[in-house]
Amino acid sequence: MGLPEERSRSGSGSGAREEAGARSPTRSWSPPPEVSRSAHVPSLQRYRELHRRSLEEPREFxxxxxxxxxxxxPCPGxxxxxxxxxxxxxIFIEWMKGATTNICxxxxxxxxxEKKLGDKVAFYWEGNEPEETTQITYRELLVQVCRFSNVLRKQGICKGDRVAIYMPMxxxxxVAMLACARLGALHSIVFAGFSSESLCERILDSNCSLLITTDAFYRGEKLVNLKELADEALEKCQEKGFPVKCCIVVKHLGRAELVTGDSPSQSPPIKRPCPDVQGKPKEKPKHIRPQISWNEGVDLWWHELMQKAGDxxxxxWCDAEDPLFILYTTQLEALFSxxxxxxTVGGYMLYVATTFKYVFDFHAEDVFWCTADIGWITGHSYVTYGPLANGATSVLFEGIPTYPDVSRxxxxxxxxxxxxxxxxxxxIRLLMKFGDEPVTKHSRASLQVLGTVGEPINPEAWLWYHRVVGAQRCPIVDTFWQTETGGHMLTPLPGAIPMKPGSATFPFFGVAPAILNESGEELEGEAEGYLVFKQPWPGIMRTVYGNHERFETTYFKKFPGYYVTGDGCRRDKDGYYWITGRIDDMLNVSGHLLSTxxxxxxxxxxxxxxxxxxxGHPHPVKGECLYCFVTLCDGHIFSPALTEELKKQIREKIGPIATPDYIQNAPGLPxxxxxxxMRRVLRKIAQNDHDLGDTSTVVDPSIITQLFSHRCLTIQ
Incomplete structure (x- = not known):
């Protein structure tokens, strides 16, 4: 699937740049015939038929x-x-209320x-080090989940309880999250990169009665003493009057000493992991196992509990509308806790299973890999529940893209x-900086579909991803969705929908988007404004845990009758949807609304x-002007000449109104x-305001110091 009229050209060529930068691209990339032939949805016409039915007959669909x-x-009503x-x-949403099931x-x-796929690999696990690998079949995973469910039951966990999970990949x-689901307990997974304070906040907010964590892990070359952070969080909980009675600890870095045979006492991975675990540990100076503290009466070893548990x-059995999990979003972190x-159980199960099947055009022989951490909604939906519901084989990756090298x-x-x-x-943008060679030296012949998630992809990155990673033959599904939506909302289907670089294209089944103006009026045809959804889909969140009023205020109050995404969007003449960014990332420059x-x-x-x-940055005349932070590719030097080139490019691509007043060299971005x-932090830096609020989620806090020191002091 090559670029139209430029099948042999690099995506960095001028023609590709012109296409990528166009505000309303006229060209699109059609699905390759070999993908369409075997696709679940093989044509645009078939997509439209299914989408129409999903909106007109949602109950039947x-x-x-x-x-x-x-x-x-079955559903009784x-x-x-x-x-x-x-x-x-x-505000309420109920799908199949009264029907009972269990997602695990x-x-x-x-x-x-039922499917007779017990011997099929559920996960290939790839550790932080390339030689750390294992695999686990569906049958083995079921046994481990049953064992740990029995462990949790013995600790008093039952339906409706909340369990915090603070673990690496x-x-x-x-196993832990599925065991919670098997018991009808709610898992609340906290990303292992979060601070002890963040963990404490989440435990307190959801009243978790048990914590599951790990001794420690490596992220690249960085050692993370997770047990120490967990201890700090539990101490803070104790100080705030909420003692957590039990903490189950996986011996991850120390699992080598557990390998003594085929006893079920060993900590998973269930099959023998890497050579370092199978034999004598090959300790490297940079990979030291930390000493961990132990709190008698609270801490329990995972492997010891599993040794005593039944298979x-x-x-x-849960109602379809019973809660499944709580997941905290930082979407409103600047305003709220x-x-x-x-x-909930039923709707979420239907939606993630269906989106996984159709968006990735899943077939039985596929090996799927979502690089997201399970600590985020993408990992919940498209590492765990969606793939497993379809009997898929997936890769579970503990490491990072640049370790031990950029071709990982x-x-x-x-x-x-x-x-x-x-x-x-x-x-994608990170790896683009290192050129094509780290990609092309490895075979990608197996790849059939590529996907993106998390934010709108800029056309330049889309073209590189398509040309270099996908060798101009793999469709790209650019997916738009949110923690709150549970699964994909706007997305191409790889065998059916022609793609435009940077566009999330069309709505998924059951999704009815609209674009509203400030007055709440629906805009037809080509338009730009607030992205909303007009009717529920099965995967929609049901509430904000413990605060339904906040749920109603955040998502439904501004435009009654609609779910408000908080994102800006435009629709082009072909009906394609383009996410323009969070509404609070829209800038009003001299009365003109610009998308960051x-x-x-x-x-x-x-x-x-x-x-x-x-x-945005305050301006005495314009009201607001543009303050830009740019990180340069290797080999390029920041200079006044480059600044002028960038301004010229923006004027040409968008118009003179978008010419920035400030362009700052940024060694990195928070x-x-x-x-x-974290644009909230960047706004503070632009205004030289050192009152940054909570920055505990920033990966590298030193970048903030560097950005303050590089601030633009005058208009350029």
């Missing part, structure tokens, strides 16, 4: 899909009931016993013959720019552990 799953009791209008009463049963027992993390555990998004991802793709690959634009994402895209199209972020740029 999702009811047919529900038949593929196991229900202990209305399949769907809801209210999106705050002026008409309480559906992603494991059903796959092993190891198989025990999947069978009857699942707890952490927001616990609550998802492509080495893994070649090693496991990955067919469907899903990652973030941040990772659009300006950032224009900046990174320049060959010298690896990454860019744009924020990002959260999930790769999101």
């Amino acid at each position: 999702w009811g047919d899909i529900a038949k593929e799953f196991y229900w202990k009791t 209305p399949f769907l009931q809801y209210n999106f209008d705050v002026t008409k009463g309480k 049963y559906n992603v494991l027992d059903r796959i092993v016993h 190891i198989p025990e993390l999947v 069978e555990c009857e699942p707890e 952490p927001q616990g998004v609550l998802h 991802l492509w080495n893994i793709v070649e090693k496991y013959k990955v067919t469907k690959f899903y990652t973030a634009p941040t990772a 994402a659009e300006v950032e895209s224009a900046l990174v199209e320049h060959k010298a720019v690896a990454e860019a972020a744009v924020v 990002k959260t552990r999930s790769g999101k740029i």
Whole structure:
């Protein structure tokens, strides 16, 4: 699937740049015929037929899909009931209320016993070090989940309880979350890169009665003493009057000493892991195992508990509208305390299973790899629940893209013959800086579909991803969705929908988008404004845990009758949707509304720019002007001449109104552990305001100091 009229040209060529930078690209990339021939949805016409039915007959459409799953009791009443209008009463969404099921049963027992796929690999685990590997089949995973479910039951965990999980990307993390689901307990997973204070806040907010964590782990060359952080969090909880009675600890870095035979006492990974674990540990000076503290009466070893647990555990049958998990989003971190998004059993199961199947065009022989951490919604939906519900084989990756070298991802793709690959634009832009060679030295012949998630992908990165990683033959599914939506909302289907670089294209089944103006009026045809959704889909969140009023205010109050995403969006003449960024990332310059994402895209199209972020800055005349942070590619030097080139490029791509007043050299950008740029912090830096608020989620705090020292003092 080559570039139109330029099949042999590099994506960095001028023609590609012109196409990438166009505000409304006229060209699109059609799905390759070989993908369409075998696709679940093989044509644009078929997509439109299915989408129309999903909106006009939602009960029948999702009811047919529900038949593929196991229900202990069927839905006794209305399949769907809801209210999106705050002026008409309480906001609520109910799918299949009264039907009973268990999501763990559906992603494991059903796959092993009904689908007869017990011996199929569920996960290839790839550790931080390339030689650290193992695999686990569906049958082995089911046994481990049943054992740990029995462990939790013995600790008093039952339906409705909340369990906090604070772990790196190891198989025990999947086991723990599925064991909670099997018992009807809610898991609240906290990303292992978060601070002890963040963990404490989340434990307190959801009233977790038990914590599951790990001794320590390496992230690249960095040692993270997770048990120490967990201890600090539990101490803070104690000080605030909420003692957590039990902490179960996986011996991860110390698992080598547990390998004494085939006894079930050893900590998973279930099969023998890497050579370092199979024999004598090969300690490297930089990979030291830390001494961990032990709190008698609170701390318990995972492997000791598992040794005593039985292999069978009857699942707890749950109502389709019973809560499944709580996941905290930082979307409103500048305004509120952490927001616990609550998802429920039945609707979430239907939606993530269906989006996984159709968006990635999943087939039985696929090897799927989503690089996201399970600590985020992408990992919940497309590392754990979505793939397992389809009986897929996935890669579970503990490491980072640049360790031990920048070809790590492509080495893994070649090693496991990955067919469907899903990652973030941040990772793509990071790896672009190192050129094509780290990618092309590894075979990517197995790849069939590429995907992006987390933020809008700028066209330049899209073109590089398509040309270099996908060898101009793999469709790219640029997915838009949120923690709150549970699964994909706007996305191409790889065999059906022509792609435009940077566009999330069209809505998924059951999704009815609209674009509103400030007055709440729906805009038709080509338009730009607020992105909203007009009716519920099964995966929508049901509430903010413990604060339904906040749920209603945040998502439904501004425009009654609609779910408000908080994102800006435009629709082009072909009906394609383009996410322009968070509404609070829209800038009003001299009365003109500008999208920061659009300006950032224009900046990174320049060959010298690896990454860019744009924020608003007060201006005495314009009201607001553009302050740009740019990170340069290796080999390029920041200079007044480059500044003028970048301004010229923005004027040409967007118009004179978008010419920035400030362009600052940025050695790096402050990002959260999930790769999101913290524009809140950048706004403070631009205004020389050192009152930054909570920066505990910043990966590298030293970048903030550097950015303050490089501030632009005068208009350029």
